[in-house]
Every structure is written in C-alpha cells, then in structure tokens.
Amino acid sequence: MSGQRVDAKVVMLGKESVGKTSLVERFVHHRFLVGPYQNTIGAAFVARQVQVGDKVVTLGIWDTAGSERYEAMSRIYYRGAKAAIVCFDLTDSSSFLRVKFWVKELQNCEEHCKIYLCGTKNDLVESDRSMRQVDYHDVQDFADEIKAQLFETSSKNGCNVDKLFEKVAEDINNTAFQHITEEQGVDLGQKKNAYFYSCCNH
Numbered sequence: 333m334s335g336q337r338v339d340a341k342v343v344m345l346g347k348e349s350v351g352k353t354s355l356v357e358r359f360v361h362h363r364f365l366v367g368p369y370q371n372t373i374g375a376a377f378v379a380r381q382v383q384v385g386d387k388v389v390t391l392g393i394w395d396t397a398g399s400e401r402y403e404a405m406s407r408i409y410y411r412g413a414k415a416a417i418v419c420f421d422l423t424d425s426s427s428f429l430r431v432k433f434w435v436k437e438l439q440n441c442e443e444h445c446k447i448y449l450c451g452t453k454n455d456l457v458e459s460d461r462s463m464r465q466v467d468y469h470d471v472q473d474f475a476d477e478i479k480a481q482l483f484e485t486s487s488k489n490g491c492n493v494d495k496l497f498e499k500v501a502e503d504i505n506n507t508a509f510q511h512i513t514e515e516q517g518v519d520l521g522q523k524k525n526a527y528f529y530s531c532c533n534h
C-alpha cells in the first residue's frame with residue numbers, strides 16, 4: 333500500500349449562508365474572507381491532498397449552493413460522493429432542520445456516503461453563549477442515531493476545520509484499505525464509533 337494514492341469525492345451540503353464556502357476556503361487556502369456575503373451559484377470544485385500516514389488522499393470537494401433554488405442541482409453533486417459534510421449554523425435553528433432533509437436524501441440515494449455533521453460559526457457562540465440556537469445534545473443524539481460524526485467549527489479562527497477534513501481523509505483511506513484487505517480475505521475487525529469534536533478552546 334505504501335505510496336498509493338486514494339482519490340475521493342466529498343460534497344458540502346447545507347442551508348444557504350451556513351458557511352460551507354468559508355469552511356472550504358479555510359481548509360484549502362487557510363484564510364477567512366471578509367466582506368459582503370456572496371452566495372454560491374450551482375457549485376464550486378476544489379481539490380486538496382491530505383497526508384494520511386504514508387498515503388496521500390486527494391479530496392475532490394464539491395461546495396454546493398445552499399439556496400433551495402439550486403436544490404435539484406445539489407443532487408448531481410452528491411452522486412458518488414464518499415463523504416458528505418452536512419453543515420448547519422449553530423446560531424440558526426432552521427439550518428439544523430435542513431440538515432435532516434439532506435441526511436434523509438443521502439440515506440435514500442447514497443447509502444455508501446459517510447455523513448459528517450458540522451456545526452459552523454462556533455466563534456460566535458463562544459463569544460456569546462446566548463447566540464447558540466442549536467442544542468448540543470439534540471445534535472449529538474441525532475448524530476448517534478445516524479452514526480455520523482459531529483464537529484463544531486469556526487472558519488473565522490480555524491477551530492476544528494483541519495480536524496474535520498483530516499478525519500474525512502483518514503476514514504476514506506481506511507475504507508479504501510479495508511476494501512483492498514477484504515478482497516484479499518483478511519478481516520480487519522474494525523469498528524468505528526460516532527464521536528464529537530468540540531471547540532478548540534475546551
């Protein structure tokens with residue numbers, strides 16, 4: 333396996349303005365863009381390599397438009413995805429309702445796509461706890477129910493952003509390795525647990 337490359341499609345989903353583009357910007361370009369909010373039209377693609385042990389995993393990331401106007405198009409982008417990062421804004425309860433819609437879609441149409449829940453704009457709730465509109469326990473219960481991993485991130489200060497994408501790459505690499513090993517008749521006996529990454533400050 334040494335030196336083998338693994339390429340995988342990753343899709344960003346979630347209501348408009350939850351911060352999908354900002355997450356990708358932070359991860360790929362290590363920056364947070366300030367200025368007037370510009371909604372994504374259709375989708376944008378970017379690729380970044382992540383080192384996982386001695387392997388390189390290339391994540392091909394589709395950043396979809398959150399506006400319901402583009403909903404039908406988003407379906408095109410999650411087709412064949414190995415991972416979906418389903419985002420919600422910790423300061424907007426309606427964005428978490430939208431998460432449930434996307435999770436149902438993925439469960440019905442892309443059963444092999446691994447789901448990651450991502451609560452965004454953690455910096456806002458860290459600076460003022462009254463801004464939190466999405467209860468942590470509700471999300472964790474939902475994540476457990478769908479066997480998803482949960483992250484709370486801030487693209488503004490970078491909290492947990494690399495961890496999220498690195499975990500995606502690691503899981504993709506493990507799955508690819510598991511497939512190869514299973515083809516070779518070896519049982520890895522792996523069991524993955526849902527878990528949660530809280531804020532960096534804790």
Ligand SMILES: Nc1nc2c(ncn2[C@@H]2O[C@H](COP(=O)(O)OP(=O)(O)OP(=O)(O)O)[C@@H](O)[C@H]2O)c(=O)[nH]1
Pocket residue numbers: 346347348349350351352353354355365366368369370371372373396397398399452453454455456485486487488489
């Ligand atoms: N404070 C704070 N603001 C954020 C964060 N992430 C995004 N924002 C802001 O939220 C707004 C929307 O961010 P985008 O990344 O464009 O959201 P999006 O989900 O890609 O939006 P669509 O393209 O419409 O689907 C922008 O004004 C960002 O600056 C964050 O971590 N912290």
